[in-house]
Amino acid sequence: MINRRSRFQLKGVLIALTGIITLLLVLSATPTQAHSTIGQTTAPVVIDGQVLFKVGELENFSAEERAEQANIILSYEIKSGKPIQTKIVTKDKLPTIRINDSHLLTVTEGDVRSGVEPAELAKDWQQKIESGIERAKQERTLAHQNQALITSLGVLTFVIAAHFGLWWLCRHLPSQWVRWLGRSSTSHDPGKIVRLVLVCLQLGLWGTTIFYLTGLFPWLRHWRYLLISSFQSPIFIQNERDYSIWDLLVIALAIITLWLIVRWLTQLLKKSPLLQDADRGVQETVTVLVQYVLTGLGLIIILQVRGLDVSSLAIFASVLGVGIGFGLQNLANNFVSGLVILLERPIRVGDFVNVGDLVGTVERIGSRSTEIRTLDQVTIIVPNSHFLEKEVVNWNHGDPLSRLHLSVGVAYGSNIKKVRAAILEAAIHHPEVLGHPHPQVLFIGFGDNSLDFELLVWTCDPPHQFKLKSDLYYQMEASLRRCGIEIPFPQRDLNLRSPQLEEALTTWIKQQSPPPKQLYYPDGISIIKSSEPADEEELLPDDLIPTEQKTLLERVNLDALIKQMRGEGGLEIADRKYRLKLYRNCFVGFEAVKWLMKTQKATQAEAIRLGQMLVEQKVIHHVEDQHSFKDGYLFYRFYLDE
Template sequence: MSYSALLPMSIFSRIFQRKATQHLLLSIVACCCIFWSHPPTPSYAQTPATPVISFRQRAPVAIDGRVLFFVSDTANRRATERAQEINAILARLVETPAPPQVEIAQENQLTTLRINNRHLVTVTSEDLREGLTTTEQARMWQQQVIDAFQLAQTERSPLYMRQASIASAIVLAGAIAGHLFLQVSGQFLAAKLGEWLTRNPVLGGEWDDPLKRFVRLGFSGLQVGLWLAVGYFLTDLFPWTRRWRYELFNLFFASLTAPVFTLDQRGYSILDILLLIVFGVLLWLGVRSVTKLFQSRLLNHSHIDRRMQDVLAIAFQSILMFVGLTIILQMWGLNVSSLAIIASVLGVGIGFGLQNIANNLMSGLIITLERNIQVGDFVEVSNLMGTVEYVGARSTRILTLDQVTIIVPNSRFLESEVINWSHSSPVCRLHLPVGVAYRSDPSQVRSLLLEVAKGHPDVLMNPPPQVFFRGFGESALNFDLLIWTREPRKQFFLKSELYFRVEKVLRQHHITVPFPQRDLHLSPQLEEMFSDLLARSNGYPSPDRRTRTPRESLPLNDRQLREIVAQMQGEGGVEVKDRTHRQNLYPACFIGAEAVDWWIATQQLTRSQALQLGQLLCDRAWIESVSDEGAFEDGYQFYRFSPAIHQGEG
């Protein structure tokens, strides 16, 4: 089979793949069956010689739901009023057992029909069929009324009721059997068709499901048509069901054809609106199928960008929809030019109400033309960072690093700063600030940081990593490690891995990362007060200020200093243990503030004298700071006893 022959079938199959299309076509089939089984009353029971007259000019006269003839408008009365009066008289007489007497009479030079000596209808010139006189027309109506009454009496007899009930049961059983047969046949034919398509290399694959759905849809339509025909037949057997059906259909069609609004000096009914909706839906399905065909067969084979293909497809679809709607509205009887004023007024109101949407649409068009943001780019807008998944006409979909999809209006990409890490080139530079203690060697720190950067596989060697000495901080020497990577999406993971390696290398080379320090200087009176409070809180006796002679200077010799250090290391001395700070382990050390409190409580010193004692021990190198700070601090600083104490004793 050639490609040109398969192309219409491809379009047809794509339309039938949608359930909405299947339901729509099934409804159309059902409506066609209803119109076929019971067409509108203007053409019902008309002979070929009957002239075609609109429904607004003629009204039917019926007995038990069977239309006998039509009456027309006169100069004084409408056709519907005449038909309602005649139908009311016939409905009362049809229930009487005796057959009525139908006669033709002349009243005031007018031909009339009388039933049981009562006026029924006057035959006017408007009621005449072509080539007949009023008397001939009256004779035809007389015979139709007599035959209708005879048939009505026959249908109300017990014998007819029994026969009609038996026929109804037989038809209902046959309908059930036919429904089951159609269901089984549809399944069997769909299965056989699937087997045949599987063996056929030309129609297999994409044709399998569409054709099977079309077969099932066809058999479903046959089942609906079967039950509609059975329902019409069963309601036609009995006079009261036929009358109910007739009145129901008349009410239904009257509600559909009655004008609900007037536009451009023409009334439009619900049926007109439904037809407009059906044509609009069919137009939308057809335009969508043609647009997909245009995009898949023409645009996809060109060298145009994917986003530009979407823009051209949307423009092509919009043009087809505009032209199609214009043609449908003109066929519907609406003057399109008369809607210009209404469209302009609505355009102003809609413009104010949809200005944000219009802004986003124009922003999407600008983004598409400039191509600064494309699918797959890693971008950062405001506080959002992620990968662009889709750039639409109104919004852009971004997948964040937390795997959360966020829909961002296109206007935000033009109203705020956007960082596109993937624009032109995905290679970018990352900054990693590092601070070390003041006693560290800057050259050694620089070498270690470069060694860590060069050892990671995600760090580019060209351009090479760099280390900048940023300056002297309050408590650290500040460095900046600069590296290059071609994976901006992994920058947080890469920074974390590098920081882990930097911390490990610095710890191996005994280079510490300091923490912020603050010095607090108190007046002597406050020092005395805090000394008493600390002594009492630690369980030591409060020093007696009346007997104590404060020593502003410390005339202590080496022997006295060794005794103090020995007391600090002995039982009841300062607490010496392994301590951690910022995940760093400091073995066998004590806290400077605790040592000051201990000296105040045990050596009868003021706080300033205790600080002098601590500084003296640091100068003698008998205690040392773990952070290699020069001055002794009365705070949360770690100190350890130096091995020089024991060497001096030896």
């Protein structure tokens, strides 16, 4: 069976080869109508949109004028319905073709190809004219038109059936392709490539059908020829060569093909063994630089092959430079900033950063902007210049280990030793707080209403620092409550010195108090005095008291999970080879992540954290103890299998 790596490499090689062949075909493509060059111009003689031959230019007539005059005469004679006769006569020692005693063309030295005499060329042209006229008359008969109509209906029926067949394949084949190639968590959907190919086949099928059907009817073929000719007409001249809309489309298609090839090659490079063990930041840096270099070289080659002198674009480059200096300076600033970020790497893909008010993980570093995914899973596009002009906090730079500060205040008169012990108890028992360096409690001062303490803890998972702070505050509050330590609130003491004020205040409170609750009984009236209100949670049924929702890490039974992972239907534990080295009794990281997501109903992030917890609990480890638990092609082994 082909493994995942081999399938990906095979797919990349096939895509790259297909793109290269397409690019070569595009570059070598030339229009059906020959380009005119300075000093040698030709124009076609046409009957009903079919080119018979091409004529050259004379001293007093251009090739276009000669061809246009011949086309008008031929069209008139065919539409007249009269019998048409052609003959060759000699005039001024040059063969001349006449049609119904009307001058049509004179074969000159400018029309003669090397090794062909004017008389022979005249006979060849006469035969082509006669066969073209005969075909034009035949196509205008009622029998031919009926046959063309029947053929068109048959072709349309076949094409519609083929279209729905491709539509059916477009719905079902991509899933089969995905099962054959496989799809990792970081790669693109290979089914999209199949779907794109099938859509292109549908477009190509209809394009070919339209081209064929328009060739069955003379008037449709004539309009098709005029449309194609408009694309082949020169619109500007550069380096003694004229360029048409067709040439510009070919260059544009070549550039698009180049971009696709470079993109696929860079993706193949990112997944190659050279960069697979590198972190995401190195992969992005290398692939972006390679993409810039290959794109630049490819553009130069395409322009040179199509006859455009790159040195002649210096004026355009100068104008572009002035535009960058005035109107595009922000775009240029962001582009240069992107290059600096890729080279100096102050931030990398996967880093957890603070940029102004934004807090999130770097997902992609582009040439103009950088994508940051916030904790709310919202993607924000940040210009690259912001990372160089503003202060940026990179929690993962150098070492992801970082310290968190949590402030807490207790009431005056509290036993500070018990306070310290209660706060440390809350921190030590949290699984995401590192045991080394040890948590610390600092007595930072005397506040207006409280004794102020600060808890210092260390974590190696900066993106989850806010959840960690929330958990620690929950546990500190519960620990302080168990120890009978009061958490104060702002308060003020009011001293009253008037002797009559207390009596007046008591009387006013009695007047403002509501009357006692009374209930009616048949035997009389009884006053039931309200007792002290019960606690709100005591008034609610047990099933309605809100409880904190436990996370996956708190719900999971570690022993049962280990047994499930090693049992039937668990992970595929086998001997694996990598770079000619054998690793026994191991499993793959991304397979474990998928298994945890499926069996534990976890998200990708929760599955990775669950695997990291198994690493920290000394249940599993990387086969060479070089990586933490990651969603990648890395080998891990249970300590029980050592």
